[in-house]
Amino acid sequence: MTAPSLAAARPRASLVRRLVRRVGGWEALVGIVIVAVLVTLAVLAPLVAPHDPEAIDSARILGRPDLGHPFGSDALGRDVLTRVLFAYRVSLSVALGSVALAFAVGAPIGLVAGFRGGWVDGLLMRPIDLLLALPALLLAVALIAIVGPGALVALVAIAVIYLPIIARLVRSAVLVVKAQPYVDGARAHGASEPSIMLRHVLPNSLGPALVQATVLTGFAIQIEAALSFLGLGAQPPTASLGIMLNEGRDVLTLAPWVEIFPGLALAITVLGFNLVGDGLRRRLDPRGMAR
Amino acid sequence: MSPRFGYLVRRLLLTIPVLLAMSVFVFLMIRLVPGDPVRTMLGFRATDENVATIRAALGLDRPLADQYLAWLGALLHGDLGQDFVSKAPLTTLLSQRLPVTLELTILAMAVALIVGLPLGVLAATRGRWTGRLTSGFVVAAISVPDFWLGIMLVLLFAGTFHLLPPSGYKPLVGDPVANLRYMILPVLTLASGEAAYILRTTRGAMDSTLGSPFILFLRAKGLSEREITFRHALRNAAVPIVTVVGIQFGVLLGGAIVVESLFALPGVGRLIVTAVNQRNYPVVQAGVLVVAALFILVNLLTDLVYGVLDPRLAEGGET
Amino acid sequence: MTVSPLQPGWGRAVDADTDEVLVLDRVGVEFRVEDNRISAVTDVSLRIDRGEIFGLVGESGCGKSTLALAIMGLLPSTATVTGRIAFQGRDLIGLGEREFRALRGDRMSMVFQDPLTSLDPTYGIGDQVAETIRAHRDAARPAARERALELLREVGISAAEQRYDEPPHRFSGGMRQRVVVATALANEPALLIADEPTTALDVTIQAQIIELIRALREHHGTTVVLITHDLGVIAQVCDRVGVMYAGQLVEIAPVAQIFAAPRHPYTQALIAALPTSGQARGSLRVIEGQVPELSAPPAGCRFSPRCPVRREECDRVPPVAIAARGHAIACWNDPATRTTAEATVMASGVTK
Numbered sequence: 001m002t003a004p005s006l007a008a009a010r011p012r013a014s015l016v017r018r019l020v021r022r023v024g025g026w027e028a029l030v031g032i033v034i035v036a037v038l039v040t041l042a043v044l045a046p047l048v049a050p051h052d053p054e055a056i057d058s059a060r061i062l063g064r065p066d067l068g069h070p071f072g073s074d075a076l077g078r079d080v081l082t083r084v085l086f087a088y089r090v091s092l093s094v095a096l097g098s099v100a101l102a103f104a105v106g107a108p109i110g111l112v113a114g115f116r117g118g119w120v121d122g123l124l125m126r127p128i129d130l131l132l133a134l135p136a137l138l139l140a141v142a143l144i145a146i147v148g149p150g151a152l153v154a155l156v157a158i159a160v161i162y163l164p165i166i167a168r169l170v171r172s173a174v175l176v177v178k179a180q181p182y183v184d185g186a187r188a189h190g191a192s193e194p195s196i197m198l199r200h201v202l203p204n205s206l207g208p209a210l211v212q213a214t215v216l217t218g219f220a221i222q223i224e225a226a227l228s229f230l231g232l233g234a235q236p237p238t239a240s241l242g243i244m245l246n247e248g249r250d251v252l253t254l255a256p257w258v259e260i261f262p263g264l265a266l267a268i269t270v271l272g273f274n275l276v277g278d279g280l281r282r283r284l285d286p287r288g289m290a291r
Numbered sequence: 292m293s294p295r296f297g298y299l300v301r302r303l304l305l306t307i308p309v310l311l312a313m314s315v316f317v318f319l320m321i322r323l324v325p326g327d328p329v330r331t332m333l334g335f336r337a338t339d340e341n342v343a344t345i346r347a348a349l350g351l352d353r354p355l356a357d358q359y360l361a362w363l364g365a366l367l368h369g370d371l372g373q374d375f376v377s378k379a380p381l382t383t384l385l386s387q388r389l390p391v392t393l394e395l396t397i398l399a400m401a402v403a404l405i406v407g408l409p410l411g412v413l414a415a416t417r418g419r420w421t422g423r424l425t426s427g428f429v430v431a432a433i434s435v436p437d438f439w440l441g442i443m444l445v446l447l448f449a450g451t452f453h454l455l456p457p458s459g460y461k462p463l464v465g466d467p468v469a470n471l472r473y474m475i476l477p478v479l480t481l482a483s484g485e486a487a488y489i490l491r492t493t494r495g496a497m498d499s500t501l502g503s504p505f506i507l508f509l510r511a512k513g514l515s516e517r518e519i520t521f522r523h524a525l526r527n528a529a530v531p532i533v534t535v536v537g538i539q540f541g542v543l544l545g546g547a548i549v550v551e552s553l554f555a556l557p558g559v560g561r562l563i564v565t566a567v568n569q570r571n572y573p574v575v576q577a578g579v580l581v582v583a584a585l586f587i588l589v590n591l592l593t594d595l596v597y598g599v600l601d602p603r604l605a606e607g608g609e610t
Numbered sequence: 611m612t613v614s615p616l617q618p619g620w621g622r623a624v625d626a627d628t629d630e631v632l633v634l635d636r637v638g639v640e641f642r643v644e645d646n647r648i649s650a651v652t653d654v655s656l657r658i659d660r661g662e663i664f665g666l667v668g669e670s671g672c673g674k675s676t677l678a679l680a681i682m683g684l685l686p687s688t689a690t691v692t693g694r695i696a697f698q699g700r701d702l703i704g705l706g707e708r709e710f711r712a713l714r715g716d717r718m719s720m721v722f723q724d725p726l727t728s729l730d731p732t733y734g735i736g737d738q739v740a741e742t743i744r745a746h747r748d749a750a751r752p753a754a755r756e757r758a759l760e761l762l763r764e765v766g767i768s769a770a771e772q773r774y775d776e777p778p779h780r781f782s783g784g785m786r787q788r789v790v791v792a793t794a795l796a797n798e799p800a801l802l803i804a805d806e807p808t809t810a811l812d813v814t815i816q817a818q819i820i821e822l823i824r825a826l827r828e829h830h831g832t833t834v835v836l837i838t839h840d841l842g843v844i845a846q847v848c849d850r851v852g853v854m855y856a857g858q859l860v861e862i863a864p865v866a867q868i869f870a871a872p873r874h875p876y877t878q879a880l881i882a883a884l885p886t887s888g889q890a891r892g893s894l895r896v897i898e899g900q901v902p903e904l905s906a907p908p909a910g911c912r913f914s915p916r917c918p919v920r921r922e923e924c925d926r927v928p929p930v931a932i933a934a935r936g937h938a939i940a941c942w943n944d945p946a947t948r949t950t951a952e953a954t955v956m957a958s959g960v961t962k
Contacts, residue, residue, distance in 0.1 A: 027426075027427075027430070130309070130312050130313070130316075133309050133312070133313055133583070133586070133587055133590075134313065134541075134579075134583050134586065135541035135542065135544045135545045135582065135583070135586050136541065136542065136545050137542075137544075137545025137546070137548055137549070138541075138544060138545055138548065138563075138579060138582055138583065138586075141548065141563060141564065141567060141579075142317075142320060142575070142579045144567065145320065145563075145566075145567040145572070145575045145579075146320055146323050146324050147324075147325065148325075149567075149568075218434065222436050225436055225438075226436065226438060226549050229438055229549065229552075230548070230549065230552055230564050231564075231568055232564070232567060232568075245436075245438070245439055245442070248442070249442060252442065252445070252446055252450055253446070253450040253451075256446055256450075259439075259442055259443075259446070260443070263435075263436065263439035263442070263443070266436050266439065267431075267434050267435045267436065267439070268434075270433075270434035270435075270436070271430060271431060271434035274430050274433060274434055275430060278430065503727065504722065504724060504727035504728060505727055505728055505729055505730050505731075507684065507722065508720075508722055508728045508729070508790070508793075509730070510684055510714070511682060511684060511714055511715065511719065511720040511722075511794075512714065512715035512719075512741070512742045512745060512793065513711045513712065513713070513714035513715030513716060513742070513745055513746060514711075514715070514741070514745055515711060518745075523730050523732075523733075526730075526732050526733075527730065527731065527732055
């Protein structure tokens with residue numbers, strides 16, 4: 001007679017509980033909701049926004065928040081909520097674009113460097129490491145100094161900042177995966193080196209980098225806002241949260257809502273991404289390789 | 292101590308190629324500008340005459356290698372060049388600006404450590420709820436953009452309560468009290484996100500260390516929790532904490548760029564930003580060079596501190 | 611009590627004047643893990659006398675380490691310990707943390723399995739030994755250092771003076787384990803619990819550590835509980851042996867009898883499974899089945915699902931019966947159980 005089976009002993013976890021566990025905790029669930037809502041709003045901005053972002057209304061200059069204008073109005077009478085929504089699209093696109101670009105360039109570099117090792121590794125990683133020798137924002141500013149300000153430039157600059165981080169993460173993961181028995185097994189089966197690299201090593205090495213990418217997206221939004229704030233990112237008439245935050249300073253004491261709401265929107269967005277990233281980390285990378 | 296000394300020397304020597312590579316990058320900056328950098332720089336003042344003069348003065352008409360060596364040579368003599376718009380010597384300009392940035396960054400890091408370290412240790416050694424509360428607080432603090440926080444602080448302390456000035460600066464040497472009045476808000480702005488980060492890192496490092504097997508043995512020896520936490524766990528956790536402090540210094544330098552602009556502090560960061568907006572390339576170059584060099588030196592210092600803290604690292608071993 | 615030659619001025623703690631160093635009476639340990647309860651140790655009773663080297667043997671996960679940690683009071687807060695643990699006549703369960711701390715490292719010490727991770731990597735080995743001394747004795751630094759040096763030499767660290775400040779990673783596994791032993795013995799404890807002290811070491815070093823333990827008993831009269839899954843080690847140095855299975859203690863006997871005449875089916879299977887040099891070729895004897903899940907263990911004797919001589923009574927926990935002089939066993943099959951007038955569980959130490 002065998003011991004009673006364990007499954008019968010433990011009560012079946014509720015659906016919610018299982019969902020929470022899948023995403024890595026309550027906080028992560030909140031994060032996912034936030035990000036989903038915000039991304040939807042950004043995408044649907046033209047449909048969802050209550051007013052025209054450029055519509056100047058001299059009657060409503062520095063108008064207080066009310067039902068028609070929940071975030072109030074700015075120095076030109078424009079509806080802040082609408083402008084936030086549109087600025088959002090720009091900020092989000094730049095952030096997502098930069099992380100995607102960093103991933104697209106950095107991951108292959110890390111993969112090849114880690115897989116081939118030897119002089120290839122040295123050749124590829126030296127310049128990468130040098131990029132890390134400069135503080136991030138400084139590097140971005142320097143790049144923008146060369147090419148000139150703009151949203152696209154900011155996107156590329158942020159991608160350049162993140163490239164080394166992604167490359168190094170993928171590389172460390174590759175080093176671990178490379179040593180696994182199943183890689184040797186594939187070789188014994190006669191698989192070619194490139195196919196091993198792409199079919200076996202690559203998929204298993206992306207975990208920590210993906211986790212970090214989520215968090216990096218959040219910070220990318222912050223960096224983009226900082227750059228725009230300094231006048232180095234998106235240029236008017238393109239809207240950007242950073243620009244709004246800069247403009248809000250002029251009317252700070254008269255109409256604080258012009259400054260408060262865009263900032264809050266920014267903070268909540270980054271929070272959302274950070275929560276998701278933390279949750280993902282708990283699921284995919286509990287040992288904290290992605291630091 | 293001999294292997295440790297070797298480590299120090301090796302680490303020092305390694306810094307040199309990094310500094311050189313960085314100098315090459317900065318040097319190339321102006322040459323990478325699309326179009327004619329000199330025309331862009333001079334803007335409406337760009338007559339053919341002026342352009343030619345400046346080009347010669349900047350040495351842009353000579354071969355690349357010559358230019359670099361000349362530039363490097365001048366650099367090693369302490370000459371950062373000249374601001375071609377205002378004719379001011381850049382070395383002087385930067386030596387005036389650098390202390391401001393340093394004061395801001397160092398004070399911010401100090402405040403962040405004073406707040407973050409003890410709270411991090413606390414979060415790691417007390418119960419579950421302290422842990423969860425701090426996590427929540429930390430994530431929120433990291434997510435808030437620091438310059439927005441700065442503006443909020445200005446709104447509160449300067450705009451509403453008129454306690455502190457919203458911007459401006461007085462040098463430390465002449466009038467420390469006034470200096471502090473101007474620096475409080477900028478330092479707090481920069482320090483808050485940083486404190487949260489340090490808190491999280493400290494807590495993570497302590498959690499990790501306290502889970503190590505040797506801690507159990509220390510308990511078996513009959514040592515008190517306090518002794519274990521401070522004499523052993525903290526010392527072992529110090530390495531990852533120091534790592535983060537080193538990296539974060541760079542982040543702070545970047546943040547200083549924004550905070551200086553926000554509070555109109557006459558530091559290097561604000562200098563760079565203004566120069567970029569004016570297309571004043573020589574100034575940008577000089578500024579970036581100085582800040583980057585500073586960062587590299589701080590990293591060196593961090594590594595040297597490791598060697599002291601963890602003998603295994605000094606000998607090239609694994610942690 | 612034996613007097614250590616390395617004595618003067620150590621303000622030696624006075625050990626309670628009793629022969630019974632450790633008495634366990636129906637000790638159980640239960641863990642609370644996420645709504646589940648895992649009973650890692652159930653109903654363990656035994657008595658260990660002064661100067662004995664008592665071996666505790668069983669496969670991985672049988673609860674021997676948990677039991678050791680329970681004795682030392684080092685279990686996490688998710689664990690509940692029931693029953694009675696008496697050290698030199700003093701009750702340990704429910705003892706305040708402060709008093710426990712005074713005992714640990716002083717009157718009772720523990721040595722763990724992996725010497726590579728037992729020491730703090732950022733301090734010199736000498737300091738780590740001295741630390742134990744200063745934690746329990748009123749000793750100034752130089753005096754503690756002297757004593758630490760003595761101890762290091764005693765456990766066989768050559769050039770102790772020169773190597774005093776070296777960090778652990780400069781030493782091999784065997785050397786580190788010696789340092790660990792030196793630390794454990796610094797204050798001449800009455801009881802030393804060694805949890806798999808040789809498992810992580812290779813065979814030659816193993817032999818040295820075993821020798822060390824034996825020398826300890828000779829020179830200091832230390833009582834040792836040696837926990838291991840290696841019957842070979844048991845054979846070399848233990849006086850009596852306790853066999854554990856799935857958290858229960860199934861048999862206790864003097865070492866010779868455990869090997870020559872094991873009475874419990876599990877012990878018999880263990881001994882039979884040992885490969886011998888005279889063995890003919892063929893497969894090794896194995897014990898069929900698997901160790902039960904400790905969150906839902908079988909009622910009664912936990913070995914019963916795998917037992918070749920299982921009977922109906924085995925659904926109830928068998929009482930401990932005295933089979934012979936110094937030999938106790940918990941099995942319904944054993945004639946001793948049937949002839950015991952009262953099948954009560956009792957502390958199984960037998961008068962020698």
